[in-house]
Amino acid sequence: MDLPVIGHPVAPAAAGGCSAGSCGSTAQQMNGLPDDIRRKVQDHPCYSEEAHHHFARMHAAVAPACNIQCHYCNRKYDCANESRPGVVSELLTPEQAVKKTLAVAAAIPQMSVLGIAGPGDPLANPARTFATFRMLADKAPDIKLCVSTNGLALPACVDELAQHNIEHVTITINCVDADVGAKIYPWIFWKNRRIHGRAAAAILIEQQQKGLEMLVARGILVKVNSVMIPGVNDAHLQEVSKIVKAKGAFLHNVMPLIAEAEHGTFYGVMGQRSPSPEELKNLQDACEGDMNMMRHCRQCRADAVGMLGEDRGAEFTMDKVAAMEIDHAAAMARRVALRAKVAAELEARRAQAHAPAAAATQVVTLHRPVKAAAGRPVLMAVASKGQGVINEHFGHAREFLIYEATAAGARLVGIRKTDLYCGGDETCGDGESVLAKTIRALAGCEAVLCSKIGYEPWGQLEAAGIKPDGEHALEPIEDAVMAVWRGMLAAGRLAAPAAERKRA
Amino acid sequence: MALEIIESCVNCWACEPLCPNRAIAAAQPHFLIDTDKCTECVGDFADAQCVAICPIEGAIVDELNAPMNPPGSLTGIPPARWATVQAEIAAR
Numbered sequence: 001m002d003l004p005v006i007g008h009p010v011a012p013a014a015a016g017g018c019s020a021g022s023c024g025s026t027a028q029q030m031n032g033l034p035d036d037i038r039r040k041v042q043d044h045p046c047y048s049e050e051a052h053h054h055f056a057r058m059h060a061a062v063a064p065a066c067n068i069q070c071h072y073c074n075r076k077y078d079c080a081n082e083s084r085p086g087v088v089s090e091l092l093t094p095e096q097a098v099k100k101t102l103a104v105a106a107a108i109p110q111m112s113v114l115g116i117a118g119p120g121d122p123l124a125n126p127a128r129t130f131a132t133f134r135m136l137a138d139k140a141p142d143i144k145l146c147v148s149t150n151g152l153a154l155p156a157c158v159d160e161l162a163q164h165n166i167e168h169v170t171i172t173i174n175c176v177d178a179d180v181g182a183k184i185y186p187w188i189f190w191k192n193r194r195i196h197g198r199a200a201a202a203i204l205i206e207q208q209q210k211g212l213e214m215l216v217a218r219g220i221l222v223k224v225n226s227v228m229i230p231g232v233n234d235a236h237l238q239e240v241s242k243i244v245k246a247k248g249a250f251l252h253n254v255m256p257l258i259a260e261a262e263h264g265t266f267y268g269v270m271g272q273r274s275p276s277p278e279e280l281k282n283l284q285d286a287c288e289g290d291m292n293m294m295r296h297c298r299q300c301r302a303d304a305v306g307m308l309g310e311d312r313g314a315e316f317t318m319d320k321v322a323a324m325e326i327d328h329a330a331a332m333a334r335r336v337a338l339r340a341k342v343a344a345e346l347e348a349r350r351a352q353a354h355a356p357a358a359a360a361t362q363v364v365t366l367h368r369p370v371k372a373a374a375g376r377p378v379l380m381a382v383a384s385k386g387q388g389v390i391n392e393h394f395g396h397a398r399e400f401l402i403y404e405a406t407a408a409g410a411r412l413v414g415i416r417k418t419d420l421y422c423g424g425d426e427t428c429g430d431g432e433s434v435l436a437k438t439i440r441a442l443a444g445c446e447a448v449l450c451s452k453i454g455y456e457p458w459g460q461l462e463a464a465g466i467k468p469d470g471e472h473a474l475e476p477i478e479d480a481v482m483a484v485w486r487g488m489l490a491a492g493r494l495a496a497p498a499a500e501r502k503r504a
Numbered sequence: 505m506a507l508e509i510i511e512s513c514v515n516c517w518a519c520e521p522l523c524p525n526r527a528i529a530a531a532q533p534h535f536l537i538d539t540d541k542c543t544e545c546v547g548d549f550a551d552a553q554c555v556a557i558c559p560i561e562g563a564i565v566d567e568l569n570a571p572m573n574p575p576g577s578l579t580g581i582p583p584a585r586w587a588t589v590q591a592e593i594a595a596r
Binding site for chain 1: 514515516517518521522549550551553556557559560578579580581585586589592593
């Protein structure tokens with residue numbers, strides 16, 4: 001566990017004094033990355049916040065078997081209305097997965113990554129997982145390949161991952177202490193035995209850490225996912241973050257536990273609570289001093305399709321895919337052209353952002369010294385369906401991007417879903433209206449920026465202390481958020497600490 | 505001496521590659537064990553391999569129809585708690 005990390009190119013760039021944090025992940029900090037790392041992340045929506053506005057991914061559900069049990073997972077359930085890891089509607093053979101991936105990549109030119117993430121563990125199904133990668137790499141070499149694993153079988157698979165040119169591996173690491181692990185993992189299957197309790201957690205942790213070190217040594221980018229479980233590992237995750245960063249992990253993604261009794265998981269049935277958005281943000285902020293934190297995760301299904309904020313899986317069931325006629329060469333050409341176009345646009349936007357920023361700084365320095373830039377941080381919710389602009393109607397948004405605006409700029413700090421991971425209100429609802437739920441999900445935000453908003457929600461949002469704003473439609477998100485923040489500053493609303501927020 | 509997979513199997517494939525006798529086959533509506541081939545892994549492993557990896561309590565039974573992984577043994581959820589919560593959900 002204490003092996004030194006050698007020669008990893010990410011660490012210096014990631015550690016180097018980024019006041020805004022999230023060096024590798026946010027738009028502002030993409031510039032700071034070495035070229036080889038930037039090339040790897042610039043069109044991977046899960047490894048780059050900037051990329052997630054422009055690129056799509058899909059998960060191929062080819063890996064049904066698992067070698068461990070986690071208390072937040074139930075292997076029995078499949079619900080089309082639920083969006084959470086481990087849930088799928090249709091298990092695929094490698095051949096079907098490749099056919100589906102090619103169909104998706106032809107219909108959605110933003111599609112840049114195929115990930116295998118379950119519904120079990122990809123590396124507990126190595127034959128199916130690697131057969132899928134081998135066939136896809138042959139037919140669509142422009143698509144990045146990616147896996148997400150619990151890490152138990154990782155050391156045994158690292159060489160094969162490297163052979164398949166896998167550049168991104170996500171390991172779910174919830175603890176580095178077996179006593180904590182014993183409260184998360186009831187058992188593992190290891191060397192032909194089922195092992196329970198603390199001994200199981202100790203083996204799992206050892207394999208995860210060894211796998212992380214082996215991947216880093218081979219130059220494979222590692223993202224670490226951690227599930228935040230209040231009272232179980234919340235106080236422990238900062239230590240996890242420090243350790244995985246020291247070993248060369250690129251990005252840390254702390255996700256909130258999803259636990260409902262209906263899911264039939266240990267945590268759901270036993271009444272373990274999930275963290276609030278505030279608790280999650282506080283932990284992410286606390287880890288951020290040491291590590292690049294991912295803030296744009298949607299905790300997607302093991303068969304998710306599309307941009308991170310959407311799931312178009314229903315358009316690509318195997319019977320629909322079978323009926324599609326596809327010109328694969330033309331589709332690949334479209335994808336390659338789109339990537340070049342997006343790269344050029346982002347480059348232009350970066351160049352533009354740098355020039356006026358310098359000028360503005362000079363003006364501020366001339367007229368008002370440093371203190372004039374002060375103003376407390378403000379949380380704002382943004383409705384967007386992609387491209388990094390405000391382009392979603394309030395009433396159509398199923399999720400909101402949460403930005404924190406300060407004098408230093410706007411940064412994404414989280415995602416809040418308005419359907420609370422379940423689409424069917426009539427089956428899961430408690431009679432609370434969708435609008436009331438949305439307003440509750442936006443607790444702590446002082447403004448909501450969207451392309452349009454109706455009369456009724458406008459009044460109720462204002463009553464809840466959240467200012468609706470439809471004046472920045474189609475503007476780049478970060479520019480609009482800062483414009484609103486500067487307006488609040490000019491109006492004298494940012495001097496005092498945030499007033500007690502009303503809750504719906 | 506043979507084990508049997510019953511209807512609560514979720515077809516997750518975990519057991520199939522582990523069987524030293526190749527006694528397990530994918531089938532509909534659930535995986536099946538060929539009773540002529542199954543030895544319960546005696547002589548090969550200390551534990552029956554399908555039983556040792558199966559994630560579903562009760563999905564594999566012995567010749568007396570007794571579950572090899574009884575309720576609560578894998579999830580850690582006490583059966584009484586499970587029953588209470590299911591009743592609460594049904595009553596909503």
